[in-house]
Amino acid sequence: MKPDILERINGARAAKRRVALVRFLESHEQALVVEGETVSGSLGGDALAEVETALRQDRSRAVVLAAGRAFIQIFNPPLRLAIIGAVHISQALVEMAKLAGYEVTVIDPRGAFATSERFPGTHLDSDWPDEAMERFDPDRRSAIVALTHDPKLDDPALDVALRSEAFYIAALGSRRTHAGRRERLAALGHGEDRIARIHGPAGLDIGAVSPAEIAISVMAEMTAELRRSRA
Amino acid sequence: MDEDLLRTAEAWKQEGRKVAIATVVSTWGSSPRQAGSQLVVDDEGRMQGSVSGGCIEGAVIREARECMDGADPKLLAFGVSNEQAWDVGLACGGRVEVYVEALA
Numbered sequence: 001m002k003p004d005i006l007e008r009i010n011g012a013r014a015a016k017r018r019v020a021l022v023r024f025l026e027s028h029e030q031a032l033v034v035e036g037e038t039v040s041g042s043l044g045g046d047a048l049a050e051v052e053t054a055l056r057q058d059r060s061r062a063v064v065l066a067a068g069r070a071f072i073q074i075f076n077p078p079l080r081l082a083i084i085g086a087v088h089i090s091q092a093l094v095e096m097a098k099l100a101g102y103e104v105t106v107i108d109p110r111g112a113f114a115t116s117e118r119f120p121g122t123h124l125d126s127d128w129p130d131e132a133m134e135r136f137d138p139d140r141r142s143a144i145v146a147l148t149h150d151p152k153l154d155d156p157a158l159d160v161a162l163r164s165e166a167f168y169i170a171a172l173g174s175r176r177t178h179a180g181r182r183e184r185l186a187a188l189g190h191g192e193d194r195i196a197r198i199h200g201p202a203g204l205d206i207g208a209v210s211p212a213e214i215a216i217s218v219m220a221e222m223t224a225e226l227r228r229s230r231a
Numbered sequence: 232m233d234e235d236l237l238r239t240a241e242a243w244k245q246e247g248r249k250v251a252i253a254t255v256v257s258t259w260g261s262s263p264r265q266a267g268s269q270l271v272v273d274d275e276g277r278m279q280g281s282v283s284g285g286c287i288e289g290a291v292i293r294e295a296r297e298c299m300d301g302a303d304p305k306l307l308a309f310g311v312s313n314e315q316a317w318d319v320g321l322a323c324g325g326r327v328e329v330y331v332e333a334l335a
């Protein structure tokens with residue numbers, strides 16, 4: 001690999017672009033595709049179609065092209081996670097999600113909770129959750145987890161989340177809390193199917209007790225949904 | 232933990248080290264690391280990332296050293312059907328192809 005190709009890959013990734021590197025395994029030629037455009041080397045139409053499929057499925061793979069066998073390595077923009085509530089569980093979940101490659105935003109208008117001391121190096125948004133979520137602008141590579149227990153904060157965020165293509169939406173709270181939440185969201189105009197997208201109570205049932213354990217159960221459920229949906 | 236291996240590779244190169252990159256390009260059976268997984272090595276024996284659960288890294292690093300010394304990129308195959316199986320084969324019974332190239 002030429003150093004200038006590597007610099008271009010890293011630059012395009014930093015700019016959150018969809019990048020694919022195509023290595024021909026016999027001729028050792030390489031080509032770089034950024035946002036569907038071949039910016040280095042040359043590729044046929046068959047290669048560009050395979051690049052698009054690999055990006056959509058988020059899976060690097062070896063393919064046989066007219067120009068020979070090749071390996072397509074894809075770099076999608078990072079997964080994103082919005083956490084509503086700068087609470088104790090969030091402190092653990094933030095670190096786990098970062099390790100798993102997510103870009104994390106913590107949303108909480110309560111100044112006492114959302115401090116950089118409690119969340120060092122994490123992007124904090126102290127606006128009201130509906131505005132903060134509009135700004136977060138969830139897409140199909142986004143996850144949203146509401147952890148405040150407070151309908152005033154969780155509901156507006158879930159309202160925005162349900163109108164997006166987010167691959168994982170979850171809210172903390174008992175089954176009874178969740179039943180009340182469903183009714184309130186229905187009153188906001190969300191249909192049954194849409195509300196059913198919310199994982200409530202959040203997380204896999206692994207008997208989690210401590211904040212870190214609950215974060216593990218949420219992280220595990222989020223991973224399962226990601227891999228199921230191939231976001 | 233910084234898992235951004237290509238950024239590591241760029242940084243090492245800028246420090247003036249020789250660098251090689253190994254990439255899993257295909258797997259069969261129960262290989263531990265999926266296609267696209269990478270191992271970055273330098274000429275002083277430093278390494279980051281992985282291309283298996285640790286079974287074939289030694290052999291890949293030997294080949295990477297040759298690439299850093301000017302050899303062409305190479306496509307390596309490891310697995311139970313490989314004659315090197317006893318030395319460096321995947322204990323899990325999978326097969327894996329690894330592309331090794333110098334950053335040069």
